[in-house]
Amino acid sequence: MTDTIVDIGMPGLAGVPTTDEPQTKKDFTSDQEVRWCPGCGDYAVLATVQGFMPELGLRRENVVFISGIGCSSRFPYYMNTYGMHSIHGRAPAIATGLASTRPDLSVWVVTGDGDGLSIGGNHLIHAMRRNVNLTILLFNNRIYGLTKGQYSPTSEQGKITKSTPMGSLDAPFNPVSLALGAEATFVARTIDSDRAHLTSVLRAAAAHRGTSFVEIYQNCNIYNDGAFEILKNRDTRDEALIRLEHEHPIRFGADLDQGVRRNASGQLELCAGGEPDVLVHDAHHSDPSVAFALSRLADAATLAHTPIGIFRDVDRPTYDDQMNAQLQHAADAQGEGDLAALITGNDTWTIE
Amino acid sequence: MTDTIVDIGMPGLAGVPTTDEPQTKKDFTSDQEVRWCPGCGDYAVLATVQGFMPELGLRRENVVFISGIGCSSRFPYYMNTYGMHSIHGRAPAIATGLASTRPDLSVWVVTGDGDGLSIGGNHLIHAMRRNVNLTILLFNNRIYGLTKGQYSPTSEQGKITKSTPMGSLDAPFNPVSLALGAEATFVARTIDSDRAHLTSVLRAAAAHRGTSFVEIYQNCNIYNDGAFEILKNRDTRDEALIRLEHEHPIRFGADLDQGVRRNASGQLELCAGGEPDVLVHDAHHSDPSVAFALSRLADAATLAHTPIGIFRDVDRPTYDDQMNAQLQHAADAQGEGDLAALITGNDTWTIE
Amino acid sequence: MSARQVHQLDRVVIRFAGDSGDGMQLTGDRFTSETAAFGNDLSTLPNFPAEIRAPAGTLPGVSSFQLHFADHDILTPGDAPDVLIAMNPAALKANIADLPKGATIVVDDADFSARALKKVGYDGNPLEDGSLDAYKVHAVNLTGITAEALKDFDLTRKEAGRSKNMFALGLVSWMYGRPIDGTIRFLESKFANKPEIRDANIAALRAGWNYGETTEDFAVRYEVKPATLPAGTYRNITGNLALAYGLIAASKRSGLPLFLGAYPITPASDILHELAKHKRFGVRTFQAEDEIAGIGAALGAAFGGALGVTTSSGPGIALKSETVGLAVSLELPLVICDIQRGGPSTGLPTKTEQADLLQAMFGRNSEAPVPIVAPASPGECFDAAIEAARIAVKYRTPVFLLSDGYLANGSEPWRIPAVDDLPTIDPAFATAPNHQNGGDPEFWPYLRDPETLARPWATPGTPGLEHRVGGIEKADGTGHISYDPDNHDRMVRVRQAKVDGIGVKDLEVDDPSGAAKTLVIGWGSTYGPIGAAVRRVRRAGNDVAHAHVRNLNPLPANTGDVLKAYDTVLCPEMNSGQLRMLLRARYLVDVIGYNKVRGLPFKAQELATVIKDVMDRD
Amino acid sequence: MSARQVHQLDRVVIRFAGDSGDGMQLTGDRFTSETAAFGNDLSTLPNFPAEIRAPAGTLPGVSSFQLHFADHDILTPGDAPDVLIAMNPAALKANIADLPKGATIVVDDADFSARALKKVGYDGNPLEDGSLDAYKVHAVNLTGITAEALKDFDLTRKEAGRSKNMFALGLVSWMYGRPIDGTIRFLESKFANKPEIRDANIAALRAGWNYGETTEDFAVRYEVKPATLPAGTYRNITGNLALAYGLIAASKRSGLPLFLGAYPITPASDILHELAKHKRFGVRTFQAEDEIAGIGAALGAAFGGALGVTTSSGPGIALKSETVGLAVSLELPLVICDIQRGGPSTGLPTKTEQADLLQAMFGRNSEAPVPIVAPASPGECFDAAIEAARIAVKYRTPVFLLSDGYLANGSEPWRIPAVDDLPTIDPAFATAPNHQNGGDPEFWPYLRDPETLARPWATPGTPGLEHRVGGIEKADGTGHISYDPDNHDRMVRVRQAKVDGIGVKDLEVDDPSGAAKTLVIGWGSTYGPIGAAVRRVRRAGNDVAHAHVRNLNPLPANTGDVLKAYDTVLCPEMNSGQLRMLLRARYLVDVIGYNKVRGLPFKAQELATVIKDVMDRD
């Protein structure tokens, strides 16, 4: 099925046939009418992804989007590629089977905070552990949208929802911390409304060979409106957002007047941006410990001091590449399988 | 059901009735014949747990052990307490329901690396996130014992087993890292054969109010014999084992000639035990970052430099306590529920 | 009342339709309350899309609410609306096909622009091209008039327009002489801390009423006298609400604390939402990470002596199947509520169906019999919940309760029972050893009650009864692990015998003349349509019998006799013939099926025709 | 051969029994291979505890392997052993009840100490208290003699003793004149890099043979002539191995790469283990984190154009049920193998049962029909795998393959088919648009083949056919999301019609005389016992017919006619009557059930008696 393979300098896409024909956003827009609520953050993400795909120059037919169930999981219907809107929480498992058998495909998973972290949490952490060559976009609106507004595993503690009239009781997951604890090789966070940032993260995620985990803060204007206001509002965002860039000092604030450094007892702490010992971000470090420490800077309740960008991006052999290598090796070593010889075995007898 | 509640200085057991009658190991030993393979590490853990229980002085009938499926999950049958041998991977969910409704019980979960981290991974991380008042003992033998030796999520990469004749492909979970990434409030690791250490960890786990996660390295002498030899063998263990103790400098080696410190770039590194900047362990720190960094010291393949002991032990309101508080508060605020008033509601009409 | 001419009617079917964002469900709910308060018998049918808010003005975005009210007792939300309230072109287009000629249409003509019409596939403007000549059409600029009426409020026109549903409600309330003070009270409390919105809505409501009163456009008003139902105090209730109340009642009547382990899913979520409100009743609700954890936690709570309940719909029930098997093996009380929806797979999440009967019967590994109860109407969900709990506790077994989307969201007047008349449930916990080993007393967790075959329920905290249970086969009596072949065979038979032996009411047959040769048998929410159809057939002078099964496992003892007493047996189901298969297999009676799986309840007329056809066959 | 007296026998049933650690399964396997190589027909029945190694010398720790071999074709592992090899008191105690009087017992009396006897509940020593007088007992110190024989090896006595199973094998091989060179070759390769162990075992094997040859203890040898089976090349094969080979064959014959997504579970794990060995065949095996991921990955691979397969047993199949529903909705090829075991819940993991038929039929939400095939013998698992793949690919549907623990681990001689005689499977991938919209070509993923009703299978990478599929109801043809009531009803019917229309072979009836009035109908692994029982009944001069169902959904077209052609129909099943229920519901025939759920296959004699009883009823 594969043909022209041009190396576009993206290991994650090596083996996926490219095309020379120019592509536009329209090429990736399906004929299906989009059915999200007016104002939903999902629209912004869809537009950005559709706008970004042409940059990769992949053959449209070799791109697949697989989702679970949830508002966000309607995503594949709107991409003019191959796609599957599967069942709740199972997209990473389904994508694993597809990616392991089809190195010529660019496989994307779209999931939500409920789909990916509640019912689908186990498949998600195992996919990251195996490092299957997938890009996972987790739309985190900190609520269950499609089922009309129950709290989710990322909702702040004490959240009042239909299912928690006196407030939710459990501490939310920090998806980035969880991913790092699950041996993920690529972990990033971005925001629905920041087209440029989202695009840059998508680019890096696509380039990464292995499981790229991308948490996207997404506004549900019906059931959790303004959940990320502090990170979007002109007046607050500069103070609240910490933009991580590889090999750059970790500074933030209107005029980078704040920074992050390590204190005497070894914990990360905020400091003046001018301090000499401001931490320089290293997304490629083999040890995920610093990335993990960065993931803890954000206040789980208010989201103050939330780092966005690429926390971790390291190389590790992917599950699918190794699987294919074993097949190849077996064939090379013992020769292609001979069915007749196989079923005959060595202990036979003949009756005339 | 509860009566004499003596405060035994263990928040985790507050509310569980105690007894004055002296107890012995025999009191916690059921009449069931133990059916593990001769030499299995499970025997040692069972003996230690049975030997430790009397120290708590709890009423036997208020102790419950719940397990999933696996060799290790046969554990409850051998404890002369209440118990349930449930289904594969679901023990944390079942225990959550029991613990949330019965504050007067001491609830223990016994699981394995397959039961708890493969099929049951999601229930495990969510239990830790919620911080239900449970003590979870995860018997990690880095193999599937009961199903006769397939690799598990903790098996070292490249492991040759029945299901991976050319070697396993996926990177193993580090259960401690995973637990820390899942917001666990108590995380510890110990070893089947080290009775004293296992006992001390059990004591701290029982004392902790919330989900106590205890990884126990356990030898499966049939399918993965010697998996932890480096940590047990007289000649190697001193070099390989790093014993963590709260507020103590992290030193190890035959005569503590080695230590752990933080290097310039912020990563932990090994150093001479005498160095002034050897890290002092703080299990009670609210930020799990250092505990996480410590969990990365061990070599996933060889287990060289494996920290054991209590990585993290912090307070956070438990799911069950908060749930009970909400019930109490509702009853106090609005009075006990009146069924007749409830079903009548406010919009009625009468027909004579 | 104004001097306007008033027509007497015995029944009216009215449908409100608009965008998902137009608040049609709320409007329908309010009109229903007014109608209930007025004393009519009624039946409702909400119908909304799976999307939260599909784009405005599109067909997929249309949400509707149908109400049937009458001066006599009725059984269905009505086959076809006499009146349609359409808030935009999409609502008109999506519903017009259901209207019989002559029906009344009140339509908001605020935006019948070419663009709006094209969006829904209208070439011309139906209000002008004569395509609606067969109907009584009232084109009213509801949006505009509402905005006008609210111009003194400091709201943008757009915001003001949002109250158009209240204006419509006021207008329709006037048309049918419904009291609106209940709705005013409702708005006052709902928007207590948004006074601007509160007053705007109330003003819109009143404006709607007055619009009817003053304009000449509406020449007539209609009156539907209160219905004479059995004496008692009534309220309107939906199936999900009744189910939630039934569970709380079962908790109170058994003294067992209620624990719900659930994961949200349409159309079951509202039970979780409702129970979460009643913590003062000692109700614990646990929103689990998935359905498996939901039932697992409920089972754990049951082990601890709680009334364990889990609620879900088809896809979630499928996920629970392994744990249901464990509950069968542990023989612990557990109530599993399946609010059925359209399938297979994700299917039609917001539509109704009754196709999970066989999943409930057989959906788990090996021989694992589970009792099944199924309510026939929204109000019956209350009794079904108590019955399920009774069986679960008395026989120490998981029990399925099969409701569906139609019962869950549909409503009807419900005669409020006296609490003291509700059955009591005795947990009969084990408190002492039940066996002597030589001199020593022992507790055998699988030593059964010889009559019910139920095993003792000994909860942690009970001294001397410490024991272990598990999913591996157990020795009859001691409950120890046993691989003995004969013991296994015996246990399989005992588990089956226990369920088969559950005491359930005999099947009642409605056969007034006693001369019927044809029996219509059904289960679940088809009760209304079948009942209404049977009435029509009888009115037409034919004899036909109706029996409705509420206990599907075990089936009532007299089921076989009932079936064999008729020449023809017809079983209409919103599935491909699931009860039909069970009846044929068990009784070898040639039960005929009528099966439609459209995501909507049967229509009475449709069934009446089918029944007549079947009768004419022989 | 020695001048020892030789008895001719036509059949022998032998059982090896010892501790889980004694290597009885290996010993049985080897004796089976020798017997196969010798040319007898045979049938085996391994039987082991769920624990890996329950403590030595205890009853729960006993593991056994039974082999039936004959000079004619046989169908079962035999009802009762003629010979028991017991490696310790526990093995003797656990198996003695199955022995008919007069049977031969070879028992290792190395440890019949009071302690050892007490451990298993013997008050006295059975070797001395006369309780075994009815049997031919050979008490031999197998452990001691073996240790003696190996004293020159540098092994402890304990280590040397471990080879006693090989000594026993040698002895028994001598008794029945089995060639042992095959076993020697086996040991040479198995212990290639443990020369000490290798040589010790070979020496023990030879010593055993010589022991029989030289001692007077064994006065007679027995000879069972080779069987005359249909001409061909044979091998011995277990059901799981045949199933794995069948899947690889289906992959080769379809050109579709094989992808297995599985989670280990007894007794299905060996299929995963076997397939993992054959990477050179392009076979991908994925050990998933759980059963849901296993089937999910297989479905994902199928979407990509692979032959997706998932294997499990009852509890795991229950977990897969939601995803099976998705596969039904997506209409993608998928093979789901359920190696049934004892239930409910964890049940009896290592024992056999056939109680998942109704789970396969109905175990998921809503109407989601899935074809089902079931092999009747170990060798047939090969054909069943190919048949399942054929149906899955041709009709674009998930297919259940129901094997069980008895077929999985049991073995029989298997005539090796010529690869070219195997059916070919045409994936018939979609490669071009299949619809014109005005001038524009379009691809409609749900536009069906009018004859098979199968939808086109367009895999990613195919230009121009980009499309999306999902679990929400789809519009007939375009496959777009559709909530239209009539479309849903149509789709439900089409999915059912597709499965009902699958072409399956007619049911064959074995009724030699054509005069039978009673039909015995079965499915799955009961084929052997029913067949053997039927033979006995016939030998006793009665006419009885036997039909065995291999396609359980859809059932063969002639099934109804077959059933109605007999006065009496008996359906023996290792469940509570699952096929029986389906037959009664479908054909209204009063099928009688004989149901035993003991975790063991039926015995031929038991069934023969039942059949006779049923025949005598009328």
Ligand SMILES: Cc1ncc(C[n+]2csc(CCOP(=O)(O)OP(=O)(O)O)c2C)c(N)n1
């Ligand atoms: C097995 C199953 N359980 C539950 C549901 C109901 N359900 C659909 S989406 C959803 C959660 C959606 O939340 P999220 O994943 O955050 O997506 P969002 O709608 O917020 O984008 C749930 C509980 C389902 N469809 N299937």
Ligand SMILES: Cc1ncc(C[n+]2csc(CCOP(=O)(O)OP(=O)(O)O)c2C)c(N)n1
């Ligand atoms: C639903 C289900 N899937 C699979 C199995 C088979 N199974 C039993 S135990 C087990 C894994 C055991 O590994 P682990 O949890 O590490 O326990 P161990 O035996 O090593 O102590 C598996 C796969 C099962 N019993 N149930």
Ligand code: SF4
């Ligand atoms: S409910 Fe929320 S997440 Fe869902 S479509 Fe509407 S706005 Fe978006």
Ligand code: SF4
């Ligand atoms: S198989 Fe391994 S883990 Fe299981 S009982 Fe035996 S030694 Fe222990």
Ligand SMILES: [Mg+2]
């Ligand atoms: Mg969400």
Ligand SMILES: [Mg+2]
């Ligand atoms: Mg293990």
